[in-house]
Amino acid sequence: MADRDDVLGAAQRLLNADPTASMAAVAEAVGISRATLHRHFDSREALLVELGTRSLDRWEQRLDEAEEQALEAGEDPGRLRAVLEELVLAYVDDSDAFAFALTDHVILANAALVERTQVLADREAALVAAAQEAGVLRRDLPLRWFGHVTYGLLVAAREAVRIGDIAPRDAGRLVLSSLLAGVGAP
Template sequence: MRADAARNLDLVLKTGARLLAEDPATSMSTIASTAGVDRRTLYRRFATREALLSAVFTAKLDAVDRVFEQARLDEAPVPVALHRYVEGIVPVSRQWPVDMHRMMRSEPTAYARAQEQSGRLNRFVERAVSDGLFRDDLPVEWIRALLDQVVATAAHRFTDLEPPEAADRVVEALLKGVGSH
């Protein structure tokens, strides 16, 4: 793929992710014009909004895989892996703000892949519990829900935070809580 075509594809996918997250009924014409590409170019690549959405889901899942690899969730020391994960997943969440529940309904293959990723993150949380980083008197599902929500808050509510600072705050909040000690 030519460099300009690759750039246009990346721009279309990221623009589509943002606009479809804001309004799932966004037209292909709106996505094309916002991305700065011709509508015919967009339709040559993606015949339907669903095809574009499928490509967006795939791009998000690919980005999450890269974060997992860079964080080294299975082999790095748990505090290091946790910080790397958060630092990497915050920009992914910002770039690909698509609704995973929508993916469940429309893309069973992508959903299965997302479930595999979720299982991998659950196993990491279990490792963090067994290493004593997280409390063992809380269900893993509870800890995971907290992790997901604090990351989402850092990514989408505090958009001025750079990923390293967001990771610092998320990890500190998870490990030390918010109560005065």
């Protein structure tokens, strides 16, 4: 008997591979009947919103950890940098599982999720601001730009792994290095 979380997990995996998968396909992937799936989630949209919420929960959790460590780090550039690096690596770990939620149009059209996304982006921007002041990040770039670039590199890594251009285990290093130092020769 599939737990609600099992259902969400399997649905997430399937929808990551094929965002247009029907409820019937989701049910089959989970290993339950369509009727039972509808007993868990009233509608397809309800399922998608739940997946979006799940992704934001994880993001928030990562931010919680990073903020806590940032507090301990104070204004120490080295430690702040380490906090940021750990945060980005955590994102890379999560990106494969949550990529779907970040691009699906049903989810992106949900007002509550969009609003919460903005709140989290702001919290992230605060971390970035601290890092800028400590001299860890460039000061000539807009605060919010850092988050977008990070997201873009997660997209890049996910696709590169999918195609087979890079090994999964290299993704974190490549993202982090390209994010901080760029791909141009020093």
